[in-house]
Amino acid sequence: MAFIDEFQPKQFTLTAESETFWRVTFTNPPVNVIGPDMIRELKELLTELETDPGVNVVVFDSANPDFYLAHYDLLANPAEAESLPSPTGFAAWPDVLVRLSKVPAVTVSAIRGIARGAGSEFVLATDIRFASRQKAILGQMEVGFAALAGGGAQARLSPLVGRARSFEILLSGSDFDGDLAERYGYVNRAIDDSEFEEFVGAWATRVSQWDPRVIREIKTAVNADTLPADAKFPPQSDAFWFAASTPSFQAVTKALVEHGLQQDTAVEHHLGEQIAPIAQKANAELA
Numbered sequence: 001m002a003f004i005d006e007f008q009p010k011q012f013t014l015t016a017e018s019e020t021f022w023r024v025t026f027t028n029p030p031v032n033v034i035g036p037d038m039i040r041e042l043k044e045l046l047t048e049l050e051t052d053p054g055v056n057v058v059v060f061d062s063a064n065p066d067f068y069l070a071h072y073d074l075l076a077n078p079a080e081a082e083s084l085p086s087p088t089g090f091a092a093w094p095d096v097l098v099r100l101s102k103v104p105a106v107t108v109s110a111i112r113g114i115a116r117g118a119g120s121e122f123v124l125a126t127d128i129r130f131a132s133r134q135k136a137i138l139g140q141m142e143v144g145f146a147a148l149a150g151g152g153a154q155a156r157l158s159p160l161v162g163r164a165r166s167f168e169i170l171l172s173g174s175d176f177d178g179d180l181a182e183r184y185g186y187v188n189r190a191i192d193d194s195e196f197e198e199f200v201g202a203w204a205t206r207v208s209q210w211d212p213r214v215i216r217e218i219k220t221a222v223n224a225d226t227l228p229a230d231a232k233f234p235p236q237s238d239a240f241w242f243a244a245s246t247p248s249f250q251a252v253t254k255a256l257v258e259h260g261l262q263q264d265t266a267v268e269h270h271l272g273e274q275i276a277p278i279a280q281k282a283n284a285e286l287a
Contacts, residue, residue: 113132
């Protein structure tokens with residue numbers, strides 16, 4: 001428990017529910033965007049989880065009932081994150097996600113609120129995804145920026161939901177609620193919000209009590225058959241950052257910020273619906 005006592009993150013809280021069950025609660029108001037500071041703290045957490053044999057389960061949830069992880073911080077300087085150490089040698093965000101998918105502990109996303117873009121990529125990199133039926137929203141809206149998702153959503157979605165539904169999610173840029181996400185295989189299951197916290201806590205507690213050896217053996221065996229090859233991730237990250245440098249991406253970002261992006265506003269709550277007309281107008285003005 002020394003790590004928990006000494007580690008003082010600001011982008012999330014870290015709580016030991018027991019010696020074998022940890023909880024990470026995102027706390028980056030107003031909408032939990034993923035920026036350099038969160039990436040740095042996640043890297044520190046992952047370094048500990050990669051070497052700590054005592055942690056069996058980690059649940060990732062949010063203190064904000066409306067936003068799980070809204071998306072990547074589009075107003076941050078990307079160089080700040082890219083200057084951080086990368087054990088995989090990949091760009092900052094793929095480094096986090098590839099390592100997250102391979103930690104020995106079971107990782108669980110407890111999704112209440114919105115997980116779009118990089119937020120969706122985060123939950124896709126965890127082992128288990130439980131969603132609040134009434135409050136969870138997932139989506140990959142990068143197409144609205146004329147960009148490929150940069151954290152490997154393409155590689156992780158297809159084995160889960162199939163080829164056609166991957167196209168639907170990635171090409172529409174639309175939002176998917178808990179019920180539809182469950183039906184597609186985007187999440188393991190959707191649970192009524194009134195029962196959500198109790199269910200996730202009970203499930204994680206149960207699994208945290210198993211022999212750590214068998215948990216790691218199961219993870220290793222399943223990962224060998226299901227994880228995408230690491231080589232798939234750098235080209236997708238490169239494609240995203242190339243798109244981010246284009247006038248179209250920058251014009252759409254500017255227009256969305258003017259409508260309240262990264263604030264607790266209607267555009268963030270309904271981005272899957274609103275990104276299309278805003279992006280079309282921004283690109284028309286650019287032309």
